[in-house]
Amino acid sequence: MDKGEQQFEMVAKAFVDHYYLLFDTNRVELSSLYNQTSMLSFEGQKIQGAEEIGMKLSQLPFDQCRHAISTIDCQPSPLAGGILVFVSGNLQLPGEEHHLKFSQMFQLIPTQQGSFFVQNDIFRLNYG
Template sequence: MTGEELAKAFVDHYYKTFDANRALLANLYQDHSMLTFEGNQFRGAQAIHEKLTGLPFQQCRHVISTVDCQPSGMPDGMIVFVSGTLQVEGEQHVLKFSQMFHLLKGPTSFYVFNDIFRLNYA
């Protein structure tokens, strides 16, 4: 699998899981993982899980516009940069967002070490 294939497979898996049952996203983070969500910082799978499951909507749908990736310099490390739109239940308008992930290889699979999310307000 090339880096690009890995990045696309990760992005596909991440947002499908987010939209279907985002509690399961916690499996993609470890204790030293970091999330910056709209400027608020969370550290560790548990804190990230609480933030993601506590978001004030139940149903949502991500549509991905672009996926870019580069090796990060860490062993097997990969930076993935995503842009797309997010439709939240009860909202007429879609929200544009950008998000970056730094994926590292764990004992059994890749996990998210860095995660930064921002809405792109019009």
């Protein structure tokens, strides 16, 4: 693995850790990871813009949840200078014995400040 590849794998891993920790402990802060052009497809519903995405995520019909990550794959998104991140895992909801399996992909785009924001986010539960 060359240095560039190590670097974007570190960014992807750090993003995944940060995203799901925020989701599970302080979901209202998630909107700070998106901007006005960001798109979320959540179980087929399309939402655009950081504020709207933040509202959608904070209004999901459960207060607490816990994500356990199974796999993280990432690839550079060359023309955009971004990173594609593909995650699979389990989601546990309060009072539910069974875990829900999910898959989710993100496209992270670099900002002028040297950070990244989420341009694209597609989430699906994997019904068994």
